[in-house]
Structures are given as structure tokens and as C-alpha cells.
Amino acid sequence: MNAHTQKAKKRTIILAIWTAAWLISLAFVSFSSELNLESHMLTLAATLVNLIIGLGMIWANRNYIKNLDELQKKIQLDAMAATLGIAVVVGLSYSLLDINNIIPFDAEISHLVFLIGITYAVGIAIGAKKYQ
């Protein structure tokens, strides 16, 4: 493992820690009603903490991308371009299906987040395989 790869691994771990912290804080806010957080102030504070950790995650992601080498950046860019396109096109079509009552359930934002995650992961895997 060369110096560049070692640094990249360290930044990946930092990003993973921020992402895990953000997910935990998001889950905490999402399930606050089940945790009997009846105080609006407490829920607001938890939401603010989630937002601040989210900003930290964005900073870690920016730092991660910024320090990738040029091929790794290209793989990321290709995956992100595919993700953005698919999220907008499929997301809007899905929303229209809901608005026109063609699907029997509501089009939730979580479905879109799931689609984004899957598309991005597949895009990265295809890019890594292409330049192997």
C-alpha cells in the first residue's frame, strides 16, 4: 500500500465515522417520538445536532473527494452524474405515479434516498471495474 492509498484509507475512515455519527443522530431525531421526547426544545436541539453533524459529514466528504487522484475523481464524477440523472428522472416519474394514484402507496423521500445510494454504489463498482 503506497502513501497515497494509506492517506486515502485514513480519509475514508474519517468519512465513515462522520457518516455513522450522522446516521445515528438522524435515527435519534426520527424515532424521538418513540423515545418519549415530548419536549419540542429537545427535538429541536437533536435536529440541530443532526444538522451540525451533517455539515461535518459534508466537510469530510469534500476533503475525501478533493484528495483523490485524478482517476478516482473521474470514477466519482461518473457515478455522481449517473446518480443525479437517475434520481431526478426516476424520482419525478415515481412522484407522478403517486400523484396520479397509479401506485397504491405514497412516494416517500426515503425511497429516493435508497435509489440514490444504490445507483451511486453501482456507479462506483462499474467505474472501478472499467479501469481495473
Next chain:
Amino acid sequence: MKNRIKVLRAEQNMTQADLANHVEVSRQTINAIEKGKFDPSLPLAFKIAKLFERTIEEIFIDESL
């Protein structure tokens, strides 16, 4: 774009990881460049050329010309 990196590397008994370390990229990037799957940027091409003490034209061959 074809290149002579593999040959130059072999002449200097250098592994892909050694070259990657010198020019501060991942080994996968060197591998993709060697196989002609990825064309390096001008700054990276200059770094590689400087390391092998060659000109860019001596290392990279533009097949469209």
C-alpha cells in the same frame, strides 16, 4: 493513447506501486494508464516524464496522429 511506461518502469526495476508512490497517485491509476484505459492529465504526464528523465512525447504516443 499508448505509452512506454511499463518498459521504462522495467528498465529501472520499478514496480507499479513504486511509480505510484513517486508521482502521488494510486497503484490502480498507474495500472489503468499503462493499459491505455485512462489518459493522465498534463501535470501527471509531466511528473512521469520528469521521473524517467524523458520528454512527454518519448513516453506517450498519440495514435490519432
